[in-house]
Amino acid sequence: MNNKLLPTILCGITALWLGHRPADAAAAEHTKVVFISGQPSHGPLSHEHRAGNMILARRLNESGLKVNAVVLPDPGYPKDASVLQDADTIVIYCTGHRGHLLNPHLDEFDALMKKGVGVVMIHWTTEAVKGEPGDKFLKWMGGHCDIDWSVNPHWRPKFKPVKHEIWNGVKPFRVNDEWYYHMRFVEGMKGVTPILSDLPGPETLTRPDGERSGNPHVRRAVANGESQHVAWAYDRPGGKGRGFGFTGGHVHMNWKNDDYRKIVLNAILWTAGVKVPENGVPSTTPNDTEMLSNLDEKEKPATPRPAPAKPAPKPTAQGAPPAAPPSFQELRERAVMRLDSTSSLELLSRSLGSTDDAKVQSALLRGMLSGLEDRRSVTPPKSWQLTKTHLEKGDNEEVRRLTQQLSQIFGDQSAIKKALATVRDRSASEADRRRAFQSLVTQRPTELRGLLPSLLEDPALQVDAIRAYGAIEDDQAPQLILGRYAGFPFQARRATIETLSSRKNYATALLAAIKDETVPRSDIPTYIARSLLDQLGERFTAVFGDIGALSQDKAALIEKYRALLTPERLAGVDAGKGRAIYQMVCASCHQLYGEGGEIGPDLTGSNRADIDYILLNMIDPSADVPDAYKMVTITTKDGQTLTGTIAAEDGQRVVLNTVGQKVTTLKSDIAERNYRPCR
Known part of the structure; x- marks a missing residue:
């Protein structure tokens, strides 16, 4: 061998040995999908059963695939159930638990499932009553939402691709919704493939224990770091059909998100036994007119009483009129804008200066930091100095910390000095020191270069300091790092190898260390070996050997x-x-x-x-590698080489997944980008 x-x-x-076995079924010549909508539920633009089904059915019928999607005209289980007899899969979007439209029809629907008909349940539809309904749901789709076990917080998970055709054509995405989690699954999750998963934050369990708000089981699972599955695919035993549970669907406007919508469309096709196209189900983004069509008739919320007049906000800059904090809708619209215009920054700065609400301040500061992430030498808005003074006078620690981070991006020397002092202060928390250090690496003040050697002996910042030499070129770096290599723990050794393979002059020193066995050949992973081969050519092969043998x-x-x-x-x-x-x-x-x-x-x-x-x-x-996981090598204009997979990309920056960290590079700094085989 x-x-x-x-x-x-x-x-x-x-x-x-840890796995499961998905099945595959041949698609019928014409695939029939039947959508069943529940009675109206919740307020406007929430639980829009019929409107959501209409949006999905239209996309299937316009996809160019051989699909006939039918939305039943009346809410509830069909009076004439013969419409379901020739269905390949059935999509149900309705109220759950005791109000579930399947409760009076369990045996009738079970007969369809035993014939191999697929099923998709959306949002509250996934919640079953304990006993026979719950047992049936487990047989049909491998899992369900269960009271006093599952919870229903609003949160914004970060979804990453899994190797399943339901992810075909879908990019990593995040959407705020009422994502139920901690589902009740079949024993050992046999036949279940998690499709959308993430580890919820502690903020999702701040409510006291209740039927859907919290319980000891879910608290223990999250505390143990167990990833939670909010959408899943199920292959029934013996190839007797497929099921899909999707706990999103509370917020109607989320159907405008192309990836969110495509996951469900792909799953519908998959449960029907149809092979999902390589790029997923073709799907146009619904416009606002369509989103507001076919809505259920719901009671309008009462007109609120007029709020008492508030004093005018204080002036925030010389000659500048005060700006009230943006409304939630305005914030949502601006969240998708790039922070690349002086007017956008000025508007946000003035909004910050006009409110004393720490929650609003924190949200705006986080948004600005996200939009300006990894940018250097950004010209501050004219009102920033006054805004900064206003924010620093507050007693909210998080607001003050975020203000300092933003000031560094704006080139504020006092903020940079504070960050340097935090890094040097070993009595400060590790989290604060690492945050300050990372912001300094991004801004690259001249004082940082002289600080790095001492941090190589600092356990809390050792790995970060090694990686910083990738961004801050120093001819002494290989000697400084390799001289300590034998005593480094594993993460520091891996950081050393990745950093010293990131620049040609570093790579030459690393090759010498491999040759004299300072760095064992076995410490070099294949993806690093390929990068070194690209940079050093035959010199590398002569020392390391043929990596393609x-x-x-x-x-x-x-x-x-x-x-x-x-x-x-x-x-x-x-x-x-x-x-x-x-x-x-x-x-x-x-x-x-x-x-x-x-x-x-x-x-x-x-x-x-x-x-x-x-x-x-x-x-x-x-x-057989999805596009999201093809290895990419980026060479920057200052000669740094970075290797990893694309984690995120927008018009300004590329974020790479590398071992142990994410690395963000501005597109304006990139000289060359190449894709390579994974091994």
Whole structure:
């Protein structure tokens, strides 16, 4: 057996042992999707059952695919149930629990499920009554929302791709919604593939315990760092159909989000047994007219009493009229704007100066910091000095901290001096010191270079200091770092290798260290070896060897390992040892059930029960890699080389996932960008 591939094969086998088995079904010539809407519920633009179904059905019918999507005209379970008999999948969007439209029709609907008809349940539809309804839901879609177990906070999870066709054509996204979490799943989650997952923050559990607000089980799960699944796919045993649960859908306007909408459209197709197109279901963004059409007749909220007049806000800058804090709608609209205009910054600065509400101040400051992230030498708005004085007089610690961070971006020397003092102060909290240090690395004041050597001996900032030499070039950096390499912990050694491979002059020193065995050859991961090969060419190969020396006949190699992995051999493997090898070899780049790195695809939803699938991805991983996880190498104008996968990108910056951290680079600083195979 090729020893170089052994850890990789074992990694795949471990995932196999931890895995599940999705099925595949052939699509019918014409796929029928039936949408059932519930009775009106909640206030305007919330739980818009019929309007939401109409939006989804229209996209399916206009997709160019062979789909016939039908929205039943009346709310509730159809009086003539024959309309469901030839359905390939049924989408239900209704009130849940005791008001669920399926409660009087459990046996009737169960007969359809046993025939293999798919089902999609949206938002409250996923909540079942304990007992027979809950048991049926588990059989139909593998999980459900359960009172005194699940919770229903409004929050904004960060969704990342998993290897499942429901993610075809979908980019990572975040949407604020009433995402129920801590679902009740089938035992061992057998047949369940998490589709949308994240770890909720503590703010989602601030309510006292109640049916849907909190309970000891969910609090323990979140405290233990267990990722929560808010959408999931289910393959019923024996290939008897598919189900999909989606707990979003409270906020009607979220259907305008292309990725949010596409996840559900793809899932509908998947539950119908139809192969999802490579780029997902084609779907136009609904305009406001469509979003406000087909809404349920709901009681209008009472007209609020006029609020007592408030004193006029204080002037905020010389000659500048006061600006009241923006309304929620204005903030939402501006949140999608780039902070690249003086007028936008001035408006926000004046808004900050006109309010004493710490929550509003914090929200505005965070928004400005997000919009200006990793930008240097930004000209401050004219009113900033007065606004800054106003904010610093307040007693809210977070507002003062955010104000200092923003002042640094505006080149305020007093703020930079405070940040330097915080970094030097070992009695300050590690979080405060790291925040201050990262802001200094972004702004790169001249004083920082002289501070870095001392931080190499500081356990709290050691890794950050090593990585900072990637952004701040210093001819002495290789000598300073490599002289301490033997005593570094693992994370510092990995940071050293990544940093010294980021510039050609650093890479030459790293190669010398590999040659004299200061840095063991085994410490160099393959993606770094490829980067060093690009920079140093034959000099690197002469020392390191050929990194592409695997057999060129990959089909034959797959056959070789398939023959070795017999059922008898697999029956005797030690899954515990496989997990340990997986943690050592794979977990720095891949996640499994919410744990691990973010460079490569999440393995939680991959087809790990298929040995051919595993072998293909182990031996020829670049053959089946989603665009979001293709390795990219960025060379900056000052000669720095960065390698990772794209975490986010907009008109101004690119964010790379690298091992252990995210690195943001301004597009104006990029000289070259290249994609490469993963291994």
